[in-house]
Amino acid sequence: MEELSRDPAADPRLAAALRNLDPPPAGEVDWERLRASLRARAELPLARRRRTARLRTAARWARVVVPAAAAAGLALAVQTRALRPVGGPQSSGRVAGDIGAGRPALVDEVVYASYPAQEVDRLISGRAEADALLLAAVGEEPARL
Amino acid sequence: MDAPLPTGPGTSPEDALDAQLVERVRRGEAGAFDQLVARHMRRAFGVAYRLLGQREDAEDLVQEAFLAVLERIDTFQAGRSFAPWFYRILVNRGLNARKARALRVTEPIPETAAARSTAPDREAERSELREELRSALEALPERQRTIVELFELEGFSGPEIAGILDIPEGTVRWHLHEARRTMRLALAPFEAKEL
Numbered sequence: 001m002e003e004l005s006r007d008p009a010a011d012p013r014l015a016a017a018l019r020n021l022d023p024p025p026a027g028e029v030d031w032e033r034l035r036a037s038l039r040a041r042a043e044l045p046l047a048r049r050r051r052t053a054r055l056r057t058a059a060r061w062a063r064v065v066v067p068a069a070a071a072a073g074l075a076l077a078v079q080t081r082a083l084r085p086v087g088g089p090q091s092s093g094r095v096a097g098d099i100g101a102g103r104p105a106l107v108d109e110v111v112y113a114s115y116p117a118q119e120v121d122r123l124i125s126g127r128a129e130a131d132a133l134l135l136a137a138v139g140e141e142p143a144r145l
Numbered sequence: 146m147d148a149p150l151p152t153g154p155g156t157s158p159e160d161a162l163d164a165q166l167v168e169r170v171r172r173g174e175a176g177a178f179d180q181l182v183a184r185h186m187r188r189a190f191g192v193a194y195r196l197l198g199q200r201e202d203a204e205d206l207v208q209e210a211f212l213a214v215l216e217r218i219d220t221f222q223a224g225r226s227f228a229p230w231f232y233r234i235l236v237n238r239g240l241n242a243r244k245a246r247a248l249r250v251t252e253p254i255p256e257t258a259a260a261r262s263t264a265p266d267r268e269a270e271r272s273e274l275r276e277e278l279r280s281a282l283e284a285l286p287e288r289q290r291t292i293v294e295l296f297e298l299e300g301f302s303g304p305e306i307a308g309i310l311d312i313p314e315g316t317v318r319w320h321l322h323e324a325r326r327t328m329r330l331a332l333a334p335f336e337a338k339e340l
Contacts, residue, residue, distance in 0.1 A: 006303075006318075007302055007303040007318065008318065008321060008322065008325070010297075011297070011325065013332070014297060014325065014328055014329065014332065015297045015298065017274065017275075017278055017328075017332060018278065018282070018293070018294075018297050018298055018328070019298060020275060021275055021278055021279050021282070022194075022195075022198055022279075024190065024191050024194040024195070024203075025194075025200050028200060029190060029200065029204065031186060031187070034186065034190075034204055034207065034208070035179065035182055035183060035186065037208060038178075038179075038182050038208055038211055038212075039175065039178075039179055039182075041208065041212060042175065042178050042211070042212065042215055043175070045212070045215045045216070046170075046173045046174070046175050046178060046215070047173065048173070049170075049171065049172065049173030049215075050172065050173030050174075051173075052173075053171075053172045053173055
C-alpha cells in the first residue's frame with residue numbers, strides 16, 4: 001500500500017496513458033486572441049477599480065487634511081479673538097450684555113465710573129446689596145445703595 | 146510604487162511576483178492584470194480542458210475564472226499564494242459546468258468488451274486501452290477524477306490540490322491512492338502487452 005503521509009511517487013505509465021486519452025489541443029489555441037479578449041472584458045471592472053482606488057486615496061487624504069484644517073482654523077480664530085482689544089467704558093449697553101457673559105470689561109467700567117464717595121464707601125464696605133456694584137456699573141438705579 | 150514582496154517563510158519568487166501583480170490589479174492596473182493572465186493562462190487552459198473536454202468550453206472557463214478573480218480580488222488574503230486561490234475558482238466553476246452539461250447530455254457508452262474480443266492488431270489494442278481507461282476515469286467519483294487529473298496530468302502537488310479543493314492533504318492522498326488503484330486495475334489486462 002502506498003504511503004499516505006506524503007505525495008505518492010509519479011507513475012509515468014499511468015500518467016502517459018491518461019495523457020493519451022484526450023490531449024489538450026494547446027496548439028490550436030490562439031493565446032493572443034484569448035488574452036486580448038480578456039483584456040477587453042476586463043476594461044470596465046478595472047476602470048471601476050481605478051475610480052474606487054482614487055476615491056480611497058482622496059478619502060485617506062481627507063481624513064488627515066480636514067481635521068488639521070479645522071484645528072488650524074480654530075487656532076486662528078482663538079488667536080484673533082485674543083488679540084482684539086477689549087471694549088472701553090463708554091458703552092453701557094455693551095457692558096450690560098457682557099454682565100451675563102462674565103466679561104472682564106465690567107471691571108474697567110467700574111473702575112472708570114465716577115460715583116459719589118459715600119456710595120463707593122458703602123459698596124466697598126459690603127453694606128450695599130450684593131449686586132449693587134454691578135447695577136451701578138451698568139447704569140441701573142444706584143439710589144438703593 | 147509596487148507593494149512590498151511577501152517575505153514569509155516558504156514564499157517562492159513566483160508567489161511573490163503574483164502577490165505584486167494582485168496588489169496592482171486591486172488598484173485597477175490593466176497591465177498587471179494582463180501579466181497575471183499571461184502567467185497562468187496556459188496551465189489554466191490545461192486544467193479547464195481536462196474538466197470540460199472541449200476547447201471552446203475550456204477557453205470560456207478560463208475567461209470566466211479570470212474575470213471572477215477581478216470580482217473577488219478584494220477577498221484574496223495578502224500573503225497567501227495566488228495560484229491555489231485562482232485554481233480553486235477555476236476548478237469549482239469547471240465542476241459546476243461539467244455537472245450542468247452532464248444533466249443535458251448523455252455520453253455514449255464505450256464498446257469495451259466487444260472491441261477487446263475482436264481487435265486483432267496493435268492499434269486496436271491501444272484504442273481498446275484508451276477506451277478502458279476513459280471508462281475507468283469517468284466511473285471515478287468526481288472528486289477522485291479531479292484529483293487524479295490535477296496530479297497526474299497537470300502536475301499539481303498534493304498540498305496544491307488540497308489548497309485548490311479546500312480539503313486536507315491527507316484526503317487528497319487517499320483519493321489519489323484510490324483513484325490510482327482503480328486506474329491500475331483498468332490497465333492490468335494490458336500490462337504484459339507493452340503498449
